[in-house]
Amino acid sequence: MLRGIKIHSYKESTRHEKIEGLPFPEKVTLYASQHIGAHSRIIVKKNEQVRRGQAVAQPQGRCSSYLHASIGGKVQDITVLPRPDGLVCEAVVIAREGDQAIQLMEPVKDITPESIRSRVSEAGIVGMGGAGFPASVKLDPPKPVQTAFLNACECEPYLTADERLLIEDAKKVVEGFRLVKKAVGAEKGIIGIEDDKKHAIGVLRQVTGSSGDIELSVLPKVYPQGYEKMLITAVTGKEVPSGGLPHDVGVSVHNVGTCLAVYEAVNEGKPLIERVLTLAGPQLIDSVNIRVSIGTGIREIIDYYQVIRTASSRILIGGPMMGFAVDDIDSAVMKTTSGILVDNAGKTVEHPCSGCGKCVDVCPMGLVPQRLNRFYDGKDYAGMKSEGLLDCMECGCCAYICPCGVPLTYKFKAGKRKL
Numbered sequence: 001m002l003r004g005i006k007i008h009s010y011k012e013s014t015r016h017e018k019i020e021g022l023p024f025p026e027k028v029t030l031y032a033s034q035h036i037g038a039h040s041r042i043i044v045k046k047n048e049q050v051r052r053g054q055a056v057a058q059p060q061g062r063c064s065s066y067l068h069a070s071i072g073g074k075v076q077d078i079t080v081l082p083r084p085d086g087l088v089c090e091a092v093v094i095a096r097e098g099d100q101a102i103q104l105m106e107p108v109k110d111i112t113p114e115s116i117r118s119r120v121s122e123a124g125i126v127g128m129g130g131a132g133f134p135a136s137v138k139l140d141p142p143k144p145v146q147t148a149f150l151n152a153c154e155c156e157p158y159l160t161a162d163e164r165l166l167i168e169d170a171k172k173v174v175e176g177f178r179l180v181k182k183a184v185g186a187e188k189g190i191i192g193i194e195d196d197k198k199h200a201i202g203v204l205r206q207v208t209g210s211s212g213d214i215e216l217s218v219l220p221k222v223y224p225q226g227y228e229k230m231l232i233t234a235v236t237g238k239e240v241p242s243g244g245l246p247h248d249v250g251v252s253v254h255n256v257g258t259c260l261a262v263y264e265a266v267n268e269g270k271p272l273i274e275r276v277l278t279l280a281g282p283q284l285i286d287s288v289n290i291r292v293s294i295g296t297g298i299r300e301i302i303d304y305y306q307v308i309r310t311a312s313s314r315i316l317i318g319g320p321m322m323g324f325a326v327d328d329i330d331s332a333v334m335k336t337t338s339g340i341l342v343d344n345a346g347k348t349v350e351h352p353c354s355g356c357g358k359c360v361d362v363c364p365m366g367l368v369p370q371r372l373n374r375f376y377d378g379k380d381y382a383g384m385k386s387e388g389l390l391d392c393m394e395c396g397c398c399a400y401i402c403p404c405g406v407p408l409t410y411k412f413k414a415g416k417r418k419l
């Protein structure tokens with residue numbers, strides 16, 4: 001059952017502008033936890049000199065990740081710091097010094113599923129769409145996969161980083177997607193993209209051409225089309241079962257930035273040390289897409305673009321629908337940071353639920369948010385679970401549509417934490 005909502009995209013200010021490069025920051029903060037799974041183990045010491053691209057932390061176990069210095073310099077500190085979401089973890093702080101040439105690995109010569117996965121792991125690549133699942137693990141699905149998806153929907157309002165990457169670097173993204181397809185063993189590749197991305201669609205048509213191994217699926221714009229379960233159903237008609245994952249229906253879904261990183265790691269030997277993100281919002285005169293070193297401070301970016309903030313300004317990581325408010329502006333960009341949004345926190349007055357049922361009509365997962373809300377208010381978290389809470393993708397559609405201003409998504413996130 002798939003629904004969703006039509007919302008204004010606010011993408012016009014950035015989708016036509018070239019990605020800008022930000023100067024190297026004075027220092028970077030590299031969190032040892034930038035992914036789902038065990039923290040990385042830090043392997044450098046305080047005061048050690050590191051080169052840009054050098055590994056500073058190793059994975060601990062299969063579901064973990066390498067971490068590399070995103071600038072060259074001196075390890076200023078190894079300490080415990082809060083991430084933008086408030087979670088506290090170990091971090092390596094590097095102060096910039098000297099040469100900023102990247103220490104590259106040798107390109108992979110013998111391209112096999114194993115060599116792709118191994119390089120993707122060495123390069124510290126994680127899902128860059130926000131989930132942060134170590135990509136080498138995702139490239140080794142536990143069930144046979146027939147179809148690989150390149151998720152080019154980027155349905156969150158304001159965000160256009162993926163769209164610009166497709167326009168400016170489509171060849172590399174598509175080649176990276178071919179490597180991903182090979183690694184997961186899929187016969188078929190599908191690029192899912194929404195129909196408002198006209199320029200990117202034109203470029204992708206040229207790049208994929210008549211190769212026959214990759215098909216373009218242009219979908220009507222509806223939020224949250226980029227959620228992988230929704231995308232799979234929209235294109236194939238298959239529904240990922242409750243509690244299941246895409247490989248349960250023979251599918252593997254990958255993000256645009258991740259595919260570019262896979263290409264660069266395999267063919268150019270480049271570790272994941274930078275990413276493109278959108279800096280946008282109603283508080284900005286000029287919204288931009290920027291290429292930043294992982295670990296750059298959020299404050300540094302905002303100050304560089306002279307973003308004017310007032311007492312009611314709010315900084316979100318990600319978009320306005322699925323993003324979260326930054327706890328500490330001195331925290332830093334992570335591998336999963338797709339956007340920084342500066343807006344005004346308007347006050348919403350909450351009224352008791354009127355039972356209108358609008359939240360039920362829009363929930364893409366076929367849940368009954370009003371019932372989940374009742375369970376939450378009654379502190380019945382087990383009831384929330386039996387009502388399907390764990391299938392909630394926190395897309396925000398129900399809260400967006402609710403005429404009574406009930407902060408439904410907030411309550412569902414809190415309910416999950418309780419569980």
Ligand code: SF4
Pocket residue numbers: 362363364365366367369391392393394395396397398399408409412
């Ligand atoms: S936030 Fe959860 S409950 Fe609300 S519409 Fe999205 S999936 Fe459904």
Ligand code: SF4
Pocket residue numbers: 352353354355356357358359360369370373398401402403404405406408
């Ligand atoms: S949309 Fe809001 S008011 Fe309407 S049923 Fe859902 S929670 Fe209640």
